[in-house]
Amino acid sequence: MNITHMPFKAMLTLSWRNLWRNHRRTLIMLAAISVGVWAMIFMTALMRGMVDDMLHQGIRNLPGHIQIHHPDFRDDPSVVNSIASPGGELLRALNDPGTRQWTGRVRVPAIISSERESRGINLLGVEPRAESLITGIGEQIIEGRFLDTVDDRGIVIGAKLAQRLETRLGKRVVIMSQDPENNIADRGFRIVGIYKAKLPGLEEINVYAARGTLQKLLKLDDRISEIVIIDEDFRDVETLYQKIKAAMPDTLEIKAWYELDTYLNSMLNMMDGFVLVWIIIIFLALSFGLVNTLAMAVFERTREIGLIQALGMRPGMIVYQILLESLLLLLIGLSLGNVLALVTIIPLESGMDVSAVAEGMAMMGASSVLYPNLTLDDMIIANVVVILLGTLTAIFPAWRAAKLDPVQAINTT
Amino acid sequence: MSNVALRLAWRNLWRYKRRTWLTVGAMVFSNSLLVFSISLQFGSYDMMINNTLQAFSGHIQVQHEGYLDDPKMRYALDDVGAIAAQLRNELELQNISARVAGFALASSLDRSYGLQILGVEPTFEPLVSTIPGLVKQGRYLQKDSDEEIVIGSVLARNLKVGLGDEITFLGSGFDDSFAAGVVRVVGIFETGLPDLDRSMAQISLSYFQDAFAMQKRGHSIAIRANHIDETYQLQQRIKTLLANQQGLVVLDWEALQPGLKQAIQADMTSAWFMYIVLIVLVAFSVLNTQLMSVLERTREFGTMMALGLNPGNLSRLVMTETLMMSCLGLVLGVFIGFLITWYLSIAGFSYPGMEEMAVKFNLPDRMYPSITFLSLMLGPGIVAIGSLLAAIYPALRLYMLLPIEAMRAA
Numbered sequence: 001m002n003i004t005h006m007p008f009k010a011m012l013t014l015s016w017r018n019l020w021r022n023h024r025r026t027l028i029m030l031a032a033i034s035v036g037v038w039a040m041i042f043m044t045a046l047m048r049g050m051v052d053d054m055l056h057q058g059i060r061n062l063p064g065h066i067q068i069h070h071p072d073f074r075d076d077p078s079v080v081n082s083i084a085s086p087g088g089e090l091l092r093a094l095n096d097p098g099t100r101q102w103t104g105r106v107r108v109p110a111i112i113s114s115e116r117e118s119r120g121i122n123l124l125g126v127e128p129r130a131e132s133l134i135t136g137i138g139e140q141i142i143e144g145r146f147l148d149t150v151d152d153r154g155i156v157i158g159a160k161l162a163q164r165l166e167t168r169l170g171k172r173v174v175i176m177s178q179d180p181e182n183n184i185a186d187r188g189f190r191i192v193g194i195y196k197a198k199l200p201g202l203e204e205i206n207v208y209a210a211r212g213t214l215q216k217l218l219k220l221d222d223r224i225s226e227i228v229i230i231d232e233d234f235r236d237v238e239t240l241y242q243k244i245k246a247a248m249p250d251t252l253e254i255k256a257w258y259e260l261d262t263y264l265n266s267m268l269n270m271m272d273g274f275v276l277v278w279i280i281i282i283f284l285a286l287s288f289g290l291v292n293t294l295a296m297a298v299f300e301r302t303r304e305i306g307l308i309q310a311l312g313m314r315p316g317m318i319v320y321q322i323l324l325e326s327l328l329l330l331l332i333g334l335s336l337g338n339v340l341a342l343v344t345i346i347p348l349e350s351g352m353d354v355s356a357v358a359e360g361m362a363m364m365g366a367s368s369v370l371y372p373n374l375t376l377d378d379m380i381i382a383n384v385v386v387i388l389l390g391t392l393t394a395i396f397p398a399w400r401a402a403k404l405d406p407v408q409a410i411n412t413t
Numbered sequence: 414m415s416n417v418a419l420r421l422a423w424r425n426l427w428r429y430k431r432r433t434w435l436t437v438g439a440m441v442f443s444n445s446l447l448v449f450s451i452s453l454q455f456g457s458y459d460m461m462i463n464n465t466l467q468a469f470s471g472h473i474q475v476q477h478e479g480y481l482d483d484p485k486m487r488y489a490l491d492d493v494g495a496i497a498a499q500l501r502n503e504l505e506l507q508n509i510s511a512r513v514a515g516f517a518l519a520s521s522l523d524r525s526y527g528l529q530i531l532g533v534e535p536t537f538e539p540l541v542s543t544i545p546g547l548v549k550q551g552r553y554l555q556k557d558s559d560e561e562i563v564i565g566s567v568l569a570r571n572l573k574v575g576l577g578d579e580i581t582f583l584g585s586g587f588d589d590s591f592a593a594g595v596v597r598v599v600g601i602f603e604t605g606l607p608d609l610d611r612s613m614a615q616i617s618l619s620y621f622q623d624a625f626a627m628q629k630r631g632h633s634i635a636i637r638a639n640h641i642d643e644t645y646q647l648q649q650r651i652k653t654l655l656a657n658q659q660g661l662v663v664l665d666w667e668a669l670q671p672g673l674k675q676a677i678q679a680d681m682t683s684a685w686f687m688y689i690v691l692i693v694l695v696a697f698s699v700l701n702t703q704l705m706s707v708l709e710r711t712r713e714f715g716t717m718m719a720l721g722l723n724p725g726n727l728s729r730l731v732m733t734e735t736l737m738m739s740c741l742g743l744v745l746g747v748f749i750g751f752l753i754t755w756y757l758s759i760a761g762f763s764y765p766g767m768e769e770m771a772v773k774f775n776l777p778d779r780m781y782p783s784i785t786f787l788s789l790m791l792g793p794g795i796v797a798i799g800s801l802l803a804a805i806y807p808a809l810r811l812y813m814l815l816p817i818e819a820m821r822a823a
Binding site: 022024025028029031032035036039043046047075076077078080109110111113116117118119120121163164166176177178182184262263265266267269270273278281282284285286288289291292293295296299354356357358359360361362363364365 | 522766
């Protein structure tokens with residue numbers, strides 16, 4: 001056999017056998033790599049799951065991926081800053097099949113009073129069917145029903161608010177707000193439904209009434225406070241945003257969710273940074289052991305390497321062989337780590353109960369059940385980082401081995 | 414342990430310089446990372462707790478039973494001012510302020526908003542909460558019973574009022590009577606926390622009590638401890654002082670702000686998961702190195718046993734080597750970690766997206782890690798213990814060594 005150009009298969013066999021010469025060392029290193037890779041993927045999936053949940057909750061609360069308001073509404077959410085119902089070009093753009101769902105709402109601050117208590121609330125005048133499709137409020141009803149039509153005369157409040165007001169289904173409450181002339185507008189409503197939200201804070205704040213009924217009460221005619229639009233994927237709303245913007249009169253303000261809630265947006269961006277930093281930190285902690293293992297393997301074989309060099313193997317081939325050895329080690333470790341990650345994450349995908357810290361999670365904007373989110377992208381990043389940087393780290397001991405002087409190497413004991 | 418044994422262990426360590434340094438390097442890397450990360454965590458938790466509690470809630474509150482879960486007007490304490498005065502007197506602590514809260518519709522000329530109005534003691538409130546100090550326009554409330562109001566900046570903007578303007582408020586009083594009043598805006602505060610700036614309005618305690626027919630009643634007494642560590646002790650003293658009063662509870666900040674404590678717990682848990690992974694990886698590194706070094710020396714150990722050393726001596730030798738390596742990793746790691754952290758505790762530290770996080774958790778835009786003995790030693794200490802644990806297996810293997818066979822080993 002010509003040792004200067006060994007076939008790949010022979011090289012592979014050689015590397016494989018070398019790897020198992022000191023099986024204890026290899027096994028320990030494999031355990032370290034698998035634990036490292038498992039931790040990379042597992043932690044990333046958990047964090048992704050949490051951030052995704054925060055985003056979903058957050059976008060539901062806003063709600064909508066894109067919103068249109070009077071330019072002053074966000075700073076001064078008063079009934080004065082209302083807009084006309086969409087018409088003409090805007091209406092056509094909204095009804096275009098490219099838009100998944102949209103609705104117009106009236107949103108005003110108001111006071112709700114039962115016989116015993118009063119509270120400040122966020123009063124929403126909604127078109128029941130579209131609202132339910134966008135926020136899922138219809139499915140959150142635990143007692144009674146959601147509003148039926150746009151002129152429904154009932155009101156739907158949160159369970160927590162009902163408790164605070166010491167009221168219940170079927171009772172009457174009084175809503176007090178102001179009309180555009182700053183006259184007090186008030187009216188009695190019967191509670192027709194009670195809902196339960198995932199984030200308890202919302203139950204106390206959001207109260208739903210039918211849009212038409214509120215428009216009459218607040219003397220708004222058919223004016224509304226906001227238009228909310230959802231797209232297929234909240235990560236990619238740019239196209240729709242541009243389309244609606246082009247169709248909309250300049251006097252209105254259009255905002256995408258990431259402009260409306262900068263906290264959510266910064267969490268999403270930070271997450272990508274976090275994934276990379278975490279993967280690299282784990283890798284660095286691993287790299288010391290990796291270099292150590294390979295350096296020891298080279299050191300033990302000093303004599304042997306000298307001998308094959310004397311027999312004509314080129315330094316390049318020695319580097320190649322040691323890199324192949326490290327690649328095999330990394331690949332086995334990676335496979336074990338990936339399998340371990342899958343095995344631990346999949347049973348958790350139905351939800352991990354973290355209700356012990358529910359209020360803390362609520363403070364961060366997440367709910368009390370954590371759903372790990374294993375994405376292919378994150379797995380690929382983890383694997384690619386380990387292989388690339390791992391091979392890079394292996395170059396150092398490999399290069400040292402290739403640099404050995406054959407005569408001296410053969411004479412070492 | 415004799416001097417000779419120590420010297421032997423030290424020399425053994427440097428037989429393979431590179432291997433020892435790589436193992437120590439893994440420790441130093443993890444240790445400095447842990448020092449930085451734990452110091453940053455402690456620093457931000459402290460800041461989060463202090464900023465949140467000092468903004469408004471205080472460390473301890475005395476309330477009527479049930480008020481915390483269900484803040485209803487009728488869950489009121491009788492003569493709240495007198496209880497506060499009694500506490501100030503007996504605890505010799507001035508940072509105690511009585512409060513009363515009610516719900517009202519506030520109207521200016523152009524706008525009306527429903528909001529929670531607080532009645533506070535103008536003299537003592539500034540000692541408990543940071544809000545009075547954050548009045549950016551005008552001044553804070555001065556005398557009790559003046560018809561004055563201090564409101565948040567966003568609320569002022571939404572109501573379209575400025576200093577000197579009047580606000581009318583309407584609500585229902587304690588006895589379900591109609592409560593109303595006209596107050597003049599004397600101050601506008603800006604805390605930077607959107608929730609407070611949008612929804613808080615303060616008037617004086619006695620004016621509130623008159624307007625809402627509360628007589629001498631109030632809803633809470635907020636107490637700010639000089640230091641957070643004194644909370645428990647202070648809470649116990651207050652409980653004893655108020656033991657004869659029926660129907661009131663003394664709540665500490667963990668009960669007042671459960672979200673705060675739990676957010677910290679959730680963050681702690683995920684942080685410790687990461688730390689433990691790092692520590693386990695270091696332990697693997699140590700296990701590998703020590704196992705190799707034991708296996709290489711089979712022949713040598715065999716000779717030493719033939720010369721009269723017992724396995725116990727040898728395994729102690731291996732443990733001593735590990736201990737030395739861990740100490741080296743600990744000292745260097747703590748030192749480097751300290752330098753990095755110390756620099757950042759002066760220069761401050763920020764990352765993209767932090768500003769938005771900061772607002773959510775009552776933190777400033779730059780973080781300053783806090784270096785304490787605990788934050789320096791906790792992580793590295795656990796790494797050292799983990800390393801020693803990892804060396805147990807190689808050390809125990811020595812008990813299986815048979816001198817004759819060992820000496821024959823290649």
